[in-house]
Amino acid sequence: MSNSELKTKWLKNYCTAPDQLDRMGEVKGLISAFNANVDAVIKVRGKDIEKLVESNGLDTNLILSEKEKAISKNEDAIRGILHCFKGGIAEEWLIEEVDVFYWLNKQVGYDKLQMGGQGGIVANAMAVCGVQNVYVHCASAPKEQAQLFLDLPNLLTTDEKGELQQASLVDRTNDNALIHWIIEFEKGDSLTIGNETCICPKANRFIATYDPLNFKLYIDDNFSKRMMKEDINPQYIILSGYQMLSETLADGTNGVERIDLSKSLIAEWRKSCADSLLHLEVASTQDKLVRKYLIESLVQDVDSIGFNERELIDILEVIGEEELAEECNQETNASNLFKGMLKVYEYTKCTRMQLHMYGLYVTLQQKDFKISPLQNRNGMQLASMVAAAKAGTGAINSKDVLMWAKGNEVSDRGLNELYGLSNTVRDIFGENDFLSTGIFSNEVIELIAVPTILIEKPVSLVGMGDTISSVSLVAAV
Structure with a gap:
C-alpha cells in the first residue's frame, strides 16, 4: 500500500476524533498532581x-x-x-x-507568564477537553499562579481554608509564586x-x-485531605513532578521518602473510587537513584506510565539494559524504542505504557487491559489532533480550537516510523496489519500505534508530551 493510500486510510481512522472529544465530557472526575508552577518567559x-x-x-x-x-x-x-x-x-x-x-x-521581570509544570499543563488540557471535574494540586497558589489556569468552572483546587474553588479565582495570599x-x-x-x-x-x-516546594514534592495538606472525601470519586489520577526530586534534598530529607509518602496519600484518594486508573508521567529524572526507585517502587502501584524517547532511554539505563539504551540513543527510531518498551514491560509488569515520539505514538499493554486496543487508538488519534492544534495555534485555551487540525493528513515521518515498527513486530511476533489499522495483539500483549499529524512551523511545543499522554489516556473512553 502506497503512502498516499495509507494517508487516506488513516484520515478515515481519524474521523472518530470529534466523538472521542465529546465522550471526554462523560468523565466525572480527574486528579492532576503534583507540580504546577509559573514559567516567566523573557527574551533578552x-x-x-x-x-x-x-x-x-x-x-x-x-x-x-x-x-x-x-x-x-x-x-x-x-x-x-x-x-x-x-x-x-x-x-x-x-x-x-x-x-x-x-x-x-x-x-528582570518577564515578557509573558505561562503555565509550567506537568500537573498544571495536564489540568488545563483536561478541563478544556470537557472532563466534568478536574482537581489540580498546587504546592503554591497565589494570584500569579491562579491566573494561568483556564477560566473554567470545572477546573478546581483548594483555597486557604481547604475549600474547593475554581482554580483561576484562588488567591492564597501567603504563598510565594514558584x-x-x-x-x-x-x-x-x-x-x-x-x-x-x-x-x-x-x-x-x-x-x-x-521552586523550593516542587523540588521536594511538597504536598498541600488541605488538597490531600479534600481528595480523600467520597464526593471526589476520581476516575483518573495523573501523577507527575517526581523528576524534580534528588537523593538528598536541600533540607537534608530523603527524596525516596517523599515518594513513599505520596504513595500512601494516593492510596487514600483511591478509596472513593476503587476502579480509578492511575497514570504516571515519567518525565526526565536526572537523579539515577530516584529514577530507579520510581521504576521499582511507584510503577508497581500504577496502571499506566508515559514517556518520550529520552525518558525511555533513561529507564533502560537503570534496569540493566545499558546496551539497548545506547542502541536507542544512537538510532532513535520506533523499532529500537519498541524493543526498549518490551524490556521495560517485562521488568516492571506495568499493565500499560505509552511512548510519544516525533511522528508516532505507541501504546503497549497487557492483554485484555480495561481499555481496548480500539479505544486506545481512538484516544491517541484525538491526542494527535489536540497536539497539532496546540502546535499550530500556540494554545488550546478554548474548546473550539481543539479540532483545528481536523482533515489534516498524517505525516510521512509517522508513516515511515510505522513501516519500521510493523517490520519489527513481524520479525518478533509474526504477520500483522499494523500499517492500516495500527493494532496488533496476541495471547499476551496488545500493541497500538498511531502516526501523527505534524505541523511544519509550530507556534509552541511547550507541554506537548504531557498533553499527548493525558488526552490519549482519558479520551480512550
Missing part, C-alpha cells in the same frame, strides 16, 4: 544584561568566576546567563536564596562582562528556578 539582548550589571553595581569578578551551578547571589544569576549565552546551550540552575528571587522579579525564569537569547548577539566579550553561537535559553 546582551546589552540588557550589560545594563543590568552596571545599574546594580554587580561584581564582574564573581560573574566571571567558575563556581557550582547554583544561584545564591545576584551575580550567580548573571553568571548562569553568561555561561549559556556564550555556549549557546540550555541549562537550569536553582535559586537557593529568596532575596535573589525578589531581585530577579524586580530587575517561578521558573526562562531567559531566552538569540544567535549572533554579543555580551561584554568586564574584559570578556562573547558572541552567542546558537539561540537558546537559561532557566533560573525558584
